[in-house]
Amino acid sequence: xxxxxxxxARLTDALAPESLDVQNESAKHAGHAGDDGSGESHFHxxxxxxxxxxxxxxGRHRAIHDAIGKDLMGRIHALGITVL
Amino acid sequence: xxxxxxxxxxxxxxxxxxxxxxxxxxPQCGFSSRVAGVLNFMGIEFQDVNVLADDGIRQGIKDxxxxxxxxxxxxxGEFVGGCDIITEMTLSGELDTLLSDKGISFDKDAAExxxxxxx
Numbered sequence: 001x002x003x004x005x006x007x008x009a010r011l012t013d014a015l016a017p018e019s020l021d022v023q024n025e026s027a028k029h030a031g032h033a034g035d036d037g038s039g040e041s042h043f044h045x046x047x048x049x050x051x052x053x054x055x056x057x058x059g060r061h062r063a064i065h066d067a068i069g070k071d072l073m074g075r076i077h078a079l080g081i082t083v084l
Numbered sequence: 085x086x087x088x089x090x091x092x093x094x095x096x097x098x099x100x101x102x103x104x105x106x107x108x109x110x111p112q113c114g115f116s117s118r119v120a121g122v123l124n125f126m127g128i129e130f131q132d133v134n135v136l137a138d139d140g141i142r143q144g145i146k147d148x149x150x151x152x153x154x155x156x157x158x159x160x161g162e163f164v165g166g167c168d169i170i171t172e173m174t175l176s177g178e179l180d181t182l183l184s185d186k187g188i189s190f191d192k193d194a195a196e197x198x199x200x201x202x203x
Contacts, residue, residue: 032114057169065152073152078115081168 003040003076007068014067017049019084029078036077044080052083087144095158099188100130103145104155108132115167116155122174123157125198127191128183160186175202 008022025042026035035041045064052060060083065073073079085093095101100123106112108120108130123130135142135154146152149163157164159182164170173179174195183190 029114057172058163058165061166061169062150070152079153 003072004043006072007043007045010069010072011045011047011064011067015047015049015051015063017047019046019048021046025080040075041077042080043076043078044082046082046084048084087138087140088148091141091144091148094131094133095161098131099160099186100128101133101158102130102155103133103135103141103158105134105136107134112136113154115153119155119157119167119170122170122198126174126194128188159183159188174198 002024004022004024008020011017011020011022023044023046024040025044026039029035029042047064052063055063061081064081064083065079068079102108102116102119102123104111104113104116104120106116108124111117111120120132133141133145135145142154145154145156149156151163151166153166155167155170157166157170164182165173170179173182175198177195177199180190180192180195
């Protein structure tokens with residue numbers, strides 16, 4: 001299964017977001033450090049979820065890292081996060 | 085010395101530390117480059133640690149902060165955040181507040197210029 005699809009599914013399950021967008025930005029980083037040629041290296045998550053509202057900035061990012069899981073986080077090079 | 089002790093020494097002996105890919109004068113990743121650029125522009129004195137030069141530190145810093153990505157910024161021994169968080173805090177003025185509270189000197193006008201340019 002595509003990594004962006006898996007990230008989307010795990011964030012949806014864990015955080016019940018009101019809005020969620022997962023972009024694969026790997027093409028923008030092709031040839032840069034971290035591009036492993038898979039086309040699945042760089043992602044950006046834009047999310048709005050009530051479950052994140054009361055957390056600090058670091059807390060929000062941790063909750064998102066945890067929801068995505070160590071296995072998937074370990075397979076990608078970069079994850080940009082925008083919490084709305 | 086273990087990587088953990090080495091990291092602990094570095095973040096306690098230096099007020100501001102950036103663990104990054106590459107160095108502050110020659111960053112090797114866009115995300116590291118962005119944070120180093122903000123610190124440089126704001127005239128903040130900081131210690132850079134190139135994680136690409138040491139595999140023990142590269143993994144160790146992720147374990148130390150329980151944070152999976154590089155760059156990582158520490159102020160007075162405390163983990164502040166990665167690239168997205170530092171960018172957001174710069175634009176919101178939270179970084180200015182944090183630095184002032186911790187007694188770290190920086191160029192307030194330069195910080196305002198960043199905000200004007202990205203407003």
